[in-house]
Amino acid sequence: MKPSLEVLPLNSWVETNGKPLIISGPCSAETEEQLVETARQLAQLGAVHVIRAGVWKPRTRPGSFEGMGKAALPWIQRAKAETGLPFAVEVATPEHIELALKYGVDVLWVGARTTVNPFNVQEIADALRGVDVPVLIKNPINPDLALWIGAFERIAGAGITKLGAIHRGFSTGEASKYRNIPLWQIAIELKSTFPNLPMIGDPSHMAGKRAYLQELAQMQMDLNYDGLIVESHIDPDKAWSDAAQQLTPAAFGEMLEHLHIRKVDSQNIEFQGAMEQIRSKIDNVDRQLVEMLAARMALVEKLAEYKRENNVTIFQPDRWKEVHETRAKQGQKMGLYPELVEEIFKIIHMESIRKQTEVMNSNEQSA
Structure with a gap:
C-alpha cells in the first residue's frame, strides 16, 4: 500500500x-x-519569513561546540520581539521540544542525525502528541528514502499535519565538491510519494562552502522546491560552527535577488503545443529504449546458455572493462556525460549478471 500523509x-x-x-x-x-543582530539584519531584507538558529548542536565528535542550549532561548524571545518574525530551532529530544515550546519557538525541525534513528524519531513523535506546531524533517545522513518516509509517518502518527521536508544532501563517502551530495532523485521520489508535502532546500549543508550556495539554491528552485533554509551570520568567518557555509545577511539578500523563480506551468497555447509534441517524441524514444533493453537481455540469456554449456563463469573482467570504457567514450562523442553512460551501464551490467545467474542455475535447480 502506498504511504499517505495528511499535510496542511x-x-x-x-x-x-x-x-x-x-x-x-x-x-x-x-x-x-550575535543572534539578535543577525535576525534584525535578515528582517530588514524583507524577504525572510522565518528566522532559524541552532540551540542544541549534535556534533560528530565531543569537544566541538554543541550549542548554548537553554541559555539561548531567551535570546530567541528577544529576536522575535524585535523582528516580529517566527523562529525555528532543531530538536532532538522530548526535553528540547518542551523547552522550545515553553519559550515560544514557532517551528521545529528534526535534524539529519536524528532522522536516521527511528527510536529517536518515535520519542519526538510521542512528545509532540497534542501539540499544534509545524515540524520540518531533514533527510537522514545516509541515502535511505525509507528512513525519511518513516520519520514522516511517525511524526504524522502523532497528529502533526503542518509538515515539511528539508533536503540537505547525503553523506556517501564519494568524492564531491559538495559537503553532502544532493542525490536529487531521492528528494524527487519523496515528493512523488507525498505530492502535498512541502520540500525545502538546504543549500548550506549541501554545499559546505558559500561559493556553491547560489548554484544549489537555483537548482532547488528549478526543481520547484517550496522554499530554502540558508545559514546567515553577521560575521561568518568568526562563526563558532560551519563558518565556511554561512553568508552575511547582505550577501544572502544579494543571493536571493539573483535567484530566478520559475513558473510551474504556462497557459501559453504555443508553449503547450510545443511541449506536447516534444513529449510525444520523448515517449516514442523511451519505448524504443525499453524495446532495445529487452532485446539486449534476450541476447544475455543466450550468452548465459553458452556459458552454462561450457562451464564458464558469469563475470568476465576483461569484457566488462571493455564495455565500461567504450560505452562512456561513445556517449561522450554524442554529447552525453560519461558519468551518465557509466551509471546506466553499471545498472545494465548488474541486471545482466542477475539474468545470467538465473539461466545458469535453472537446470541445476530443476535437476
Whole structure:
C-alpha cells in the first residue's frame, strides 16, 4: 500500500504571499547580540519569513561546540520581539521540544542525525502528541528514502499535519565538491510519494562552502522546491560552527535577488503545443529504449546458455572493462556525460549478471 500523509498547505502556517518560503539565520546561537543582530539584519531584507538558529548542536565528535542550549532561548524571545518574525530551532529530544515550546519557538525541525534513528524519531513523535506546531524533517545522513518516509509517518502518527521536508544532501563517502551530495532523485521520489508535502532546500549543508550556495539554491528552485533554509551570520568567518557555509545577511539578500523563480506551468497555447509534441517524441524514444533493453537481455540469456554449456563463469573482467570504457567514450562523442553512460551501464551490467545467474542455475535447480 502506498504511504499517505495528511499535510496542511504551507500557507496555512506561514504567509509567504505566493513566494518561496525563506528561512535563514545563524548555524548556532552563539551570543545574544550575535543572534539578535543577525535576525534584525535578515528582517530588514524583507524577504525572510522565518528566522532559524541552532540551540542544541549534535556534533560528530565531543569537544566541538554543541550549542548554548537553554541559555539561548531567551535570546530567541528577544529576536522575535524585535523582528516580529517566527523562529525555528532543531530538536532532538522530548526535553528540547518542551523547552522550545515553553519559550515560544514557532517551528521545529528534526535534524539529519536524528532522522536516521527511528527510536529517536518515535520519542519526538510521542512528545509532540497534542501539540499544534509545524515540524520540518531533514533527510537522514545516509541515502535511505525509507528512513525519511518513516520519520514522516511517525511524526504524522502523532497528529502533526503542518509538515515539511528539508533536503540537505547525503553523506556517501564519494568524492564531491559538495559537503553532502544532493542525490536529487531521492528528494524527487519523496515528493512523488507525498505530492502535498512541502520540500525545502538546504543549500548550506549541501554545499559546505558559500561559493556553491547560489548554484544549489537555483537548482532547488528549478526543481520547484517550496522554499530554502540558508545559514546567515553577521560575521561568518568568526562563526563558532560551519563558518565556511554561512553568508552575511547582505550577501544572502544579494543571493536571493539573483535567484530566478520559475513558473510551474504556462497557459501559453504555443508553449503547450510545443511541449506536447516534444513529449510525444520523448515517449516514442523511451519505448524504443525499453524495446532495445529487452532485446539486449534476450541476447544475455543466450550468452548465459553458452556459458552454462561450457562451464564458464558469469563475470568476465576483461569484457566488462571493455564495455565500461567504450560505452562512456561513445556517449561522450554524442554529447552525453560519461558519468551518465557509466551509471546506466553499471545498472545494465548488474541486471545482466542477475539474468545470467538465473539461466545458469535453472537446470541445476530443476535437476
